[in-house]
Amino acid sequence: MPNYSWPAMDKRRVMGKRLNRLDGVAKSSGRAKYNSDLNPPGLLHAVILSSPHAHCKITSIDTSAAEKMPGVTAVRVIKAAGTELNWQGTEIAVVAANTESQARDAVKAIKIDYEILPHLVKEDDLKVAGSRARAAGEQVTGDPDKAFQEAEVVSEGHYAIPVITHCCLEPHGQVVQWGPEDKIEYHPSTQSVSDIAADLGSQIKVPAAKIHVHMDYMGGGFGSKFPSDLWGREAAFLSKDSGGRPVKLFLDRQQELLIGGNRPSVYGNIKVGAKKDGTITAWQSQTWASGGLGGGGLSADLFPYVFRKVEHRRVNHTAVSLNMGSARAWRAPNHPQVSFLTCSALEDLAAKCNMDSLDFFVKNVGLTARPDTYKDQLMKAAALIDWKKNWHPRGDKTPGPIKRGLGIGVNTWGGLGHDSACRTTIHPDGSIEVEIGTQDLGTATRTMIAMVAAETFGLQVTEINVKLGDNGLPKSGASGGSTTIGGVSVSTHKSTINALGKLFDLIAPLMNTTPDQLEAVDGRIQKKGDPSKAMTWKQAAQKLGTQTISEEGKNVSRDAAKDGLITQGASGVQMALVSVDTDTGVVKMEKMVAVQDCGLVVNPKTAESQVYGAMILSCCSALMEERVTDAQTGKVLNGDMEFYKLAGISDIGEMVVQMDITPEHDARGIIGLGEPPTIGGIAAIANAVANAIGVRVPMVPLTPNRVLAALGKATDRRMA
Amino acid sequence: MMCSARHASSIAISERKGYAVSSPKDEIKKKRKSAFSRRGFLQGLGAGTGVVGSGLLGAAEEAEAQSTIPVAGPGVVTITLDINGQQMKASVEPRETLLDTLRNQLNLTGAKRVCDRGTCGACTVMVAGKVVYGCTVLAIDAQGKKIQTIEGLMQGSRPHPITQAFVNNEAQQCGYCTPGFVMATKGFLDRNPDPSYDQVKKGLGGNLCRCGTYVGVRKAVLEAAKEIKNA
Numbered sequence: 028m029p030n031y032s033w034p035a036m037d038k039r040r041v042m043g044k045r046l047n048r049l050d051g052v053a054k055s056s057g058r059a060k061y062n063s064d065l066n067p068p069g070l071l072h073a074v075i076l077s078s079p080h081a082h083c084k085i086t087s088i089d090t091s092a093a094e095k096m097p098g099v100t101a102v103r104v105i106k107a108a109g110t111e112l113n114w115q116g117t118e119i120a121v122v123a124a125n126t127e128s129q130a131r132d133a134v135k136a137i138k139i140d141y142e143i144l145p146h147l148v149k150e151d152d153l154k155v156a157g158s159r160a161r162a163a164g165e166q167v168t169g170d171p172d173k174a175f176q177e178a179e180v181v182s183e184g185h186y187a188i189p190v191i192t193h194c195c196l197e198p199h200g201q202v203v204q205w206g207p208e209d210k211i212e213y214h215p216s217t218q219s220v221s222d223i224a225a226d227l228g229s230q231i232k233v234p235a236a237k238i239h240v241h242m243d244y245m246g247g248g249f250g251s252k253f254p255s256d257l258w259g260r261e262a263a264f265l266s267k268d269s270g271g272r273p274v275k276l277f278l279d280r281q282q283e284l285l286i287g288g289n290r291p292s293v294y295g296n297i298k299v300g301a302k303k304d305g306t307i308t309a310w311q312s313q314t315w316a317s318g319g320l321g322g323g324g325l326s327a328d329l330f331p332y333v334f335r336k337v338e339h340r341r342v343n344h345t346a347v348s349l350n351m352g353s354a355r356a357w358r359a360p361n362h363p364q365v366s367f368l369t370c371s372a373l374e375d376l377a378a379k380c381n382m383d384s385l386d387f388f389v390k391n392v393g394l395t396a397r398p399d400t401y402k403d404q405l406m407k408a409a410a411l412i413d414w415k416k417n418w419h420p421r422g423d424k425t426p427g428p429i430k431r432g433l434g435i436g437v438n439t440w441g442g443l444g445h446d447s448a449c450r451t452t453i454h455p456d457g458s459i460e461v462e463i464g465t466q467d468l469g470t471a472t473r474t475m476i477a478m479v480a481a482e483t484f485g486l487q488v489t490e491i492n493v494k495l496g497d498n499g500l501p502k503s504g505a506s507g508g509s510t511t512i513g514g515v516s517v518s519t520h521k522s523t524i525n526a527l528g529k530l531f532d533l534i535a536p537l538m539n540t541t542p543d544q545l546e547a548v549d550g551r552i553q554k555k556g557d558p559s560k561a562m563t564w565k566q567a568a569q570k571l572g573t574q575t576i577s578e579e580g581k582n583v584s585r586d587a588a589k590d591g592l593i594t595q596g597a598s599g600v601q602m603a604l605v606s607v608d609t610d611t612g613v614v615k616m617e618k619m620v621a622v623q624d625c626g627l628v629v630n631p632k633t634a635e636s637q638v639y640g641a642m643i644l645s646c647c648s649a650l651m652e653e654r655v656t657d658a659q660t661g662k663v664l665n666g667d668m669e670f671y672k673l674a675g676i677s678d679i680g681e682m683v684v685q686m687d688i689t690p691e692h693d694a695r696g697i698i699g700l701g702e703p704p705t706i707g708g709i710a711a712i713a714n715a716v717a718n719a720i721g722v723r724v725p726m727v728p729l730t731p732n733r734v735l736a737a738l739g740k741a742t743d744r745r746m747a
Numbered sequence: 748m749m750c751s752a753r754h755a756s757s758i759a760i761s762e763r764k765g766y767a768v769s770s771p772k773d774e775i776k777k778k779r780k781s782a783f784s785r786r787g788f789l790q791g792l793g794a795g796t797g798v799v800g801s802g803l804l805g806a807a808e809e810a811e812a813q814s815t816i817p818v819a820g821p822g823v824v825t826i827t828l829d830i831n832g833q834q835m836k837a838s839v840e841p842r843e844t845l846l847d848t849l850r851n852q853l854n855l856t857g858a859k860r861v862c863d864r865g866t867c868g869a870c871t872v873m874v875a876g877k878v879v880y881g882c883t884v885l886a887i888d889a890q891g892k893k894i895q896t897i898e899g900l901m902q903g904s905r906p907h908p909i910t911q912a913f914v915n916n917e918a919q920q921c922g923y924c925t926p927g928f929v930m931a932t933k934g935f936l937d938r939n940p941d942p943s944y945d946q947v948k949k950g951l952g953g954n955l956c957r958c959g960t961y962v963g964v965r966k967a968v969l970e971a972a973k974e975i976k977n978a
Binding site: 047048050051052054055056057058059060061063064066072126127128194195196197244245246247249279280468469470632633635636637639640641642643644647667668669673674675676677679682 | 840842847851858859860861863869896897898900901909910911915917919921922923925926929948951952954957959960962964
């Protein structure tokens with residue numbers, strides 16, 4: 028069997044280098060075609076009519092006027108009269124027309140009568156939720172009651188993080204054409220190029236083999252773009268009903284925010300006990316959440332986060348069913364919320380112990396799965412943010428309204444590579460094709476595949492022709508859970524090693540040597556240790572004559588540990604320095620630092636980019652992002668980007684990312700990075716605000732209103 | 748949400764510079780406050796047509812408005828747009844935005860439709876040298892003005908220095924907001940060729956990114972400024 032080990036850390040010539048992404052110019056010149064950009068001849072535009080009510084029943088629906096509107100080619104009723112609709116945004120009917128305006132006009136001409144039914148759209152108060160709250164049952168480890176009795180310090184608090192949405196900039200949708208003999212051209216915005224045909228096929232009763240999927244670029248998914256969805260099905264049927272003309276159906280912005288996916292809320296009452304020296308001894312959390320009608324998928328056992336080995340624990344979680352669109356996986360499902368609640372409770376406990384929270388976290392690393400790594404990362408992050416100089420006990424005593432503070436958040440994630448197949452072809456002209464049915468969500472997957480291949484062949488990344496984004500290519504897993512880089516790097520690596528081996532077999536006799544004595548370096552194939560015996564890559568490839576070499580390589584997730592090329596288990600620490608204007612309640616993120624490991628780092632430049640982006644997402648969630656609902660009307664009040672707030676460029680302070688690249692981490696192999704850095708930043712910011720103003724603001728986002736309310740309470744408490 | 752043309756018309760007029768509106772400005776302002784979305788009226792009417800019988804203007808004023816405002820639509824009209832130095836013909840309904848015309852009719856898809864109501868900047872283009880959101884401009888109103896889209900930035904296969912700076916500084920991930928950022932940068936650097944870091948933070952405040960590429964964008968804008976100056 029060939030040697031599939033990664034080249035030694037100091038021997039790598041391409042992997043580990045800070046390279047620009049290969050599709051960078053295409054994207055930043057506007058030439059990159061996303062599937063929402065496609066304009067095939069004869070294109071029809073489809074628009075969905077969605078429910079304006081949180082809970083209702085359709086009593087009648089009449090599409091006859093819409094069908095007669097100019098340009099309309101097909102109208103489909105999705106929810107017939109008598110159907111109960113359980114959230115605002117539920118799809119009722121869909122129209123295809125020659126232009127989008129015509130389709131919108133036709134949607135407005137559909138006549139519907141609703142019977143309004145009672146709704147529940149807020150989960151903050153379990154008493155109000157009543158029978159729509161379902162407790163999962165208590166889990167007890169050790170003897171928490173006794174542990175709390177014996178604890179020298181006990182801290183209790185309430186913490187909450189609301190539902191946020193994915194708000195993908197390219198909305199969910201596709202261009203689809205139902206061709207002759209049921210051959211379907213399907214161009215969705217998806218995280219799952221290889222698997223989505225089967226999903227659509229099962230909905231429209233067409234074998235996956237007849238569905239061709241293609242996607243070169245996609246404009247954000249964050250976990251919400253795996254299935255073909257009702258939208259794929261309806262677009263396909265509209266095409267069929269319109270004589271096979273292609274149909275473009277993408278959600279509009281309000282629909283994207285209402286039904287395109289969201290991250291569940293988590294509310295919790297948490298009690299933590301410790302010895303005077305800060306050693307955590309007992310944990311108790313009662314949490315509740317909602318991810319839509321189905322409740323919340325959170326497991327109580329995720330608490331406490333990272334610091335899991337607390338001997339005495341009682342955890343309980345309740346799921347609340349709401350009349351709201353359904354949750355979908357959101358980068359690192361559940362982890363950001365659980366990290367926020369856990370790290371907030373721990374920070375409050377540290378303050379109650381009168382301890383520097385850095386010392387407190389370091390003291391308790393023994394409760395984590397990787398004590399040495401977390402300790403090391405805490406110290407590295409502390410150095411980056413000058414913790415010892417900037418930290419002060421809770422409540423900045425500096426005169427004036429501006430108060431500064433420091434906070435910590437931690438993360439962990441698996442990130443083992445998914446199943447993936449890759450085919451590498453060497454052509455007689457020396458060109459190389461690497462074919463793999465994966466997708467590049469913007470994480471630079473395309474670039475990293477080229478880097479792994481270039482490493483094998485001793486060539487430049489620009490000499491590798493990567494083909495991805497098509498279900499005609501060797502199958503690779505969906506991009507979710509930080510599994511892509513592990514999967515595609517192994518399959519690419521193995522297929523390129525296999526292909527190079529075949530070339531060595533061919534040319535070794537011509538060089539009077541054996542294949543195992545050859546190496547590919549700097550555009551040449553040469554005898555190991557004797558660079559004078561060499562031929563250029565092109566010369567070697569020419570020996571193929573009219574043949575090509577085409578070899579496959581696979582990553583099989585369950586066997587990956589045996590190869591040692593990839594593994595799972597990333598850790599990271601983030602710290603934030605904030606300033607709070609206690610007159611206005613405005614919080615500014617002044618500086619954030621991250622120390623993050625992900626094993627062997629293929630491209631530190633794009634890896635850092637993932638971490639920067641994840642920290643900025645954390646700023647959004649900590650300071651501005653929240654889906655706001657109205658209890659009275661049941662409506663989402665901010666289904667747009669004016670009032671659904673994302674951070675802008677001026678909201679972001681200084682950011683420092685240190686990828687934890689060490690021989691020890693490198694030796695573990697490649698680990699996915701998409702999820703871990705999205706986790707700890709919310710806690711870091713929230714804890715920094717508590718450290719600055721001296722009181723806990725229980726709920727994020729830390730809007731001026733909430734900050735001032737917390738300060739008001741603090742004043743009241745002191746007066747009482 | 749749809750607003751009635753009846754109310755939207757007076758708002759539309761006040762938005763469209765160069766058209767004489769004789770009713771008192773205060774009156775217009777008051778009407779503008781009446782909570783109709785800008786987007787709604789853009790989608791909702793053939794500009795110019797709604798004036799007739801709007802009921803918001805006095806009879807004499809209405810007569811004057813009718814005589815001075817060119818009427819287009821409500822059906823499809825053929826227009827010519829000056830885009831990246833080329834004359835391009837399009838058949839549009841008067842309610843169609845410049846953005847939708849670029850994307851759907853002219854296959855210029857660099858500008859993206861994201862928020863669709865003048866918030867996120869993904870559809871940023873330049874009209875008459877000014878940075879605008881393509882979703883807030885009617886195509887018929889862009890006639891006779893020089894329109895520059897991201898497609899016009901490339902000179903052959905050579906990337907514009909701003910494009911290259913975005914690549915060099917990892918100022919993009921999924922890339923959907925990126926063309927808008929690049930065009931906003933173009934407009935910003937045209938006005939501020941030598942910006943400070945703080946000016947960049949303010950100057951690019953009209954664009955939103957979901958992947959979180961602002962750290963790269965800030966570096967890219969500064970690098971692009973330097974490159975353009977040294978070119």
